[in-house]
Amino acid sequence: MSSTPLTGIRVVEFAGLAPGPFxxxxxxxxxxxxxxxxxxxxxxxDQLTRHKSSIILDLxxxxxxxxxxxxxxxxDVLIDPYRPGVLERLGLSPTDVxxxxxxxxxxxxxxxxxxxxxxxxxxxxxxxxxxxxxxxxMLGRAGDPPxxxxxxxxxxxxxxxxxxxxxxxxxMSRARTGRxxxxxxxxxxxxxxxxxxxxxxxxxxxxxxxxxxxxxxxxSPFYDTYExxxxxxxxxVGALEPQFYAALLKGLGFDPKELPSREDRKHWxxxxxxxxxxxxxxxxxxxxxxxxxxxACATPVLDQSELEQNGFEQRPAVHLVDTPxxxxxxxxxxxxxxxxxxxxxxxxxxxxxLGWEKGRDYDVRSDGTLLKIIDKKAKL
Numbered sequence: 092m093s094s095t096p097l098t099g100i101r102v103v104e105f106a107g108l109a110p111g112p113f114x115x116x117x118x119x120x121x122x123x124x125x126x127x128x129x130x131x132x133x134x135x136x137d138q139l140t141r142h143k144s145s146i147i148l149d150l151x152x153x154x155x156x157x158x159x160x161x162x163x164x165x166x167d168v169l170i171d172p173y174r175p176g177v178l179e180r181l182g183l184s185p186t187d188v189x190x191x192x193x194x195x196x197x198x199x200x201x202x203x204x205x206x207x208x209x210x211x212x213x214x215x216x217x218x219x220x221x222x223x224x225x226x227x228x229m230l231g232r233a234g235d236p237p238x239x240x241x242x243x244x245x246x247x248x249x250x251x252x253x254x255x256x257x258x259x260x261x262x263m264s265r266a267r268t269g270r271x272x273x274x275x276x277x278x279x280x281x282x283x284x285x286x287x288x289x290x291x292x293x294x295x296x297x298x299x300x301x302x303x304x305x306x307x308x309x310x311s312p313f314y315d316t317y318e319x320x321x322x323x324x325x326x327x328v329g330a331l332e333p334q335f336y337a338a339l340l341k342g343l344g345f346d347p348k349e350l351p352s353r354e355d356r357k358h359w360x361x362x363x364x365x366x367x368x369x370x371x372x373x374x375x376x377x378x379x380x381x382x383x384x385x386x387a388c389a390t391p392v393l394d395q396s397e398l399e400q401n402g403f404e405q406r407p408a409v410h411l412v413d414t415p416x417x418x419x420x421x422x423x424x425x426x427x428x429x430x431x432x433x434x435x436x437x438x439x440x441x442x443x444x445l446g447w448e449k450g451r452d453y454d455v456r457s458d459g460t461l462l463k464i465i466d467k468k469a470k471l
Contacts, residue, residue, distance in 0.1 A: 095122025096414050100262070101444060103128060103162055104143070104170040106433075109217075109242060110278065111172030111201045112139035113251030114258065116424075118168070119143050120407055121416045126440050128159065129433035131458045137431065141424030142417055146437030147459040150181050154462035158453060159183075161463060164193050165444045167271075168258055171200045175211060185273045197261040199274040201254045203245070206275060217245035220278035224249070226286045233303030233310065249281030306331070312363035313339065313353060316392060317370035324375040325392040326382075328366070338387035342378075343369045399426045434459045 100123040104115040112127075119125040119142035127145040129135060149155040163169060169189065171178055178200075183189055185198040203220045204210035210223060218239045221227045226249075231238035254276035261274050283290075289307075292298040297306050304310040313330045330339040340347055343366065350365060351358035370378065375391050382389040405425035407416035419425045441447040441461075449455065453463050 094414050095416060096411060097121045097123040098414075100124065100168065101166045102126065102168040102170065103159075103166045105172055106130065106133065106135060106137065106145075107172030107201075108137060109139075109246040110250030110254065111170050112137050113247050114199065114201065114254040115139070115143065115170055116141060117252070117255040117408065118258065119417075120419065122414075123168075124440060124443070126162065126437055126444075127431065131456075131460045133433055135430060135433055138424070138428050140428065140431035141419065143431055144436030144440050145431050145433050146441070146461050147434045149460045150183075152460070152462065154465060155460055156182070157463040157465065158461050160192060161445060161447075162441075163189060163196060166193070166196060167262070168197045168199060170254070171198060174214075175202060175206055190271060190273070194270055195265060196271040197258060197265065197274060198271070199254055199258050199261075199276065201250060202275075202277045203250075203279070205277050205279050210279075217242035217250075217278065220245040221249070221282045224279045224283040224286070225290070226282045229286065229289055229302055229308065231302055233301060235303070237302065244285065245278040245282050249283075249285055250276065250278040253281035253284070310359070311353075312359050312366055315363065315366075317367050319370050319375040319378060320372060321374045321376075326370055326375060326378050327390050327392050329388040331388070335386050335388045338385050339389055342381050342385060342387045342389060345369070437461075 097118060100118070102115060102118050102123045102125040104111065104125055104127045106112075106127050106129045115125050115127070116139040125143045127137075127140070127143055128150075129145050129147050131147055131149050133147075146158075148159055150159060171185075178184060185200070189196055189198055200206075203215045203217075204213060204223070218227065221239065221244050222237075224245075226244060227237045227239060229237075230240060254274065257274035257276050261272055265271055289298045289305075298308075299305070300310065302308065307314055309315055313328055313336055316325045316327050318325055328339060330336040336353065337347065340350070345365070351361055353359070353362060373381075378389070379391050405419045405421070407419065410416070421427070438449065438461075441453065445452070447453055451464070453461050455461055
């Protein structure tokens with residue numbers, strides 16, 4: 092493997108969905124060796140599996156449990172996507188067991204709600220986490236109910252990405268102290284942190300109005316989307332600064348003198364109606380020909396199928412010149428993936444991490460579950 096930021100870092104990831112696997116994906120893309128732990132007879136729906144391997148363990152079986160502890164003795168990071176109390180019930184308390192077993196281990200715990208407070212024992216999903224964080228209340232058109240933008244903010248931005256940051260911070264700390272620690276990440280605090288700018292601007296003209304009536308949330312006509320002549324196609328406009336707004340008006344064919352001032356919010360409905368009518372006069376491709384290469388901050392709204400068909404390259408989140416991330420192939424999680432079948436590739440990591448051999452150090456049950464050979468009479 093070529094040198095990457097996380098070359099040599101070993102990660103154990105308990106199988107889950109969305110935020111936990113996304114944190115593991117970020118680690119894997121930047122060179123970490125990531126091993127997913129699947130349960131017996133599990134059918135994984137996880138698609139965030141690029142650059143990962145898997146083994147099957149039954150953590151209620153002593154010999155299978157022993158495989159995990161052996162792996163964690165050599166691991167750098169454990170990703171725990173479970174609700175509070177699950178690890179403890181499995182005899183894997185981070186502080187009482189895991190960090191004593193391997194003091195250098197970083198245990199990254201990813202929950203939806205906080206681990207304290209009235210929601211701590213409740214089930215939930217992205218929409219619930221961003222709801223109690225205050226973020227959901229800011230999303231949506233004026234006069235409409237709050238609108239959840241898929242599960243991007245809670246699961247991925249406020250969850251998996253924030254957990255990834257926590258893991259990196261813990262790795263930096265370990266480089267100085269030599270000690271691992273527990274990383275507590277949750278989607279309520281993560282998504283609330285992402286909303287720092289609108290929260291801190293509630294007393295300013297930028298974000299002091301109700302939902303959908305502010306400059307950046309669909310309230311202003313110069314920061315919005317407009318349907319073009321070809322129904323179902325849209326153009327995005329973000330002409331905030333005066334010079335960019337002037338370029339927008341020029342591209343749309345307006346004389347600034349024929350439109351009311353945008354500085355008075357009472358004029359916004361009139362401006363929006365004028366922009367909407369004008370955008371409907373041309374196709375999206377025609378508007379692209381007008382705005383491409385200008386500073387009007389006007390761009391087509393491209394959908395995922397278009398990007399895939401046009402060969403848009405999925406790249407890592409950031410590019411490091413000296414230690415780049417691993418390549419992201421189009422058919423390996425860039426646009427499509429077959430996922431990771433439980434048990435795929437994991438036995439190779441047993442050799443690489445532990446030097447184990449099948450039949451000498453471990454065996455495999457008929458359902459694919461790995462069991463450590465504690466003695467030759469171990470029941471398989």
